[in-house]
Amino acid sequence: MKKRYVCSNGLIFDMGMNNGDDTAYYLKKAARVVAVEANPGLASEARARFDGEIRSGRLSIHQLAIWNEYGRMPFHISRENSHWSSLESQWADRNGGGTEVVQVECVPLAHLFALHGVPYFLKIDVEGVDESVIDQLEPLPYIPAYISMEDCRFGFRYVEKLTALGYDGFKLSNQALVAELADEAVNHRFPAGSSGPLGEQVPGGWYEPAPFLHLYEQKVRSRDNERRSPTGVWWDIHARCGSPDKLI
Template identity: 30%
Template sequence: MGVNDGADSAYYLSLGYRVLGIEANPALADRLKDRFARELLGQQYILLNAGIAATEGQLDFWVSDVSEWSSFNREIASRNGTPHRPVTIPTRRFASVVAEFGVPLYCKIDIEGNDRLCLTDLTLETTPSYVSIEMSHPDADDDLELLRKLGYTRYKIVSQVTRAQPIPLLMTMGYRLPTFFNRALRYSTRKAFGVGTKDGWRFQLGSSGPFGEDTPGSWHPYDHVRRTWEALRDIDARFGTRGLAEWFDIHAAR
């Protein structure tokens, strides 16, 4: 969910999976229809132009000039003074999508503000084998607790920039450097790790990368990944505007 430019969808399709994409932004949905016209015709790809919300019907959706920030939450769409505008779009409960299309092997959740609604609409009977959700810096403990109640027992936190599992101690040491060197370190990290490959597939900066058992590093129990999140949260709290300059996904497996 949150297809954006379709980079992740293209990767999943390349692996031979049948893919359901949910994209709220009508303009992006039109581009995706052109990009995946063949896959849509062959029903290997299904695209829903709708937003996941607490109710079914229609709501105003804020389309941001930074497409990744478009959201039902105007504060998210307008962060840093970014121009944005409302469009009225159809909404779906995530439970109704699962009821219509079935339980997926993997569910990627990255929808800028309504992510948790997807987890609260899952049940023990409808949980995918693998799920990822963009990590909330301040309150990911709520998402982790929901995942645990849904029966997930293995976890990873993976950087959306380096596509590696973070080492909070090293990150904290980096933020102690003078501002210039800290920024240089973070820039070089992006340049070195922002684009990766797997089995010949080239992941562009901004795509989520591999999923499931192909995600980097070892799986960890709940307590370990919660401590990792707490350490990342504390970096933000201690260093303010010099805090986490990247985002992370929480991956969970049953």
């Protein structure tokens, strides 16, 4: 299948909305934002925070989880850190702090693309099931030109799969430094814990896959999963399709 990469429709997907700090930034960067958050408490707080944007039609919030099929599944809300909440129980309870379990609706990514359109930027931060989202892009003819995802110890596999999907440029974003960054074009400073800039605004140049994997091995972790980064440093991987003939 010959894929096309959407780059100019002014639509962003925030997959893993959490407290809404990323959504607040994306609303400054795009005409429309679609946010997904499985935690019912966080989704309710976000609806109150962004009431005006929802009523104007600029923001749609879906309280559900992304999975590879429709249905209901248990969602594990971490009592220690809301960012760890996941469909995967061990992921949510990684430090033994306990979880609260709720049942959530699950839909495939293609369902949201059919409802809203394919975004030009897709943030994937769905704790433990990120790879499922990448896999769901494989059969689709139209996919985002830009993607970001949390490293989550599987960066080599993520990059290999994204390369197979046609992404040819990669950046590493040091998430421990996000609070030092700003997007001056939209007068936005990034709160600590947010995902930070997107696409071309992420500091640094784009790497082709092989040089990027070498950089990843030097800065993040070895192929034997030996950690290279200091404690407290974590990373996001950004990918793009930079081939003009493939962009729409």
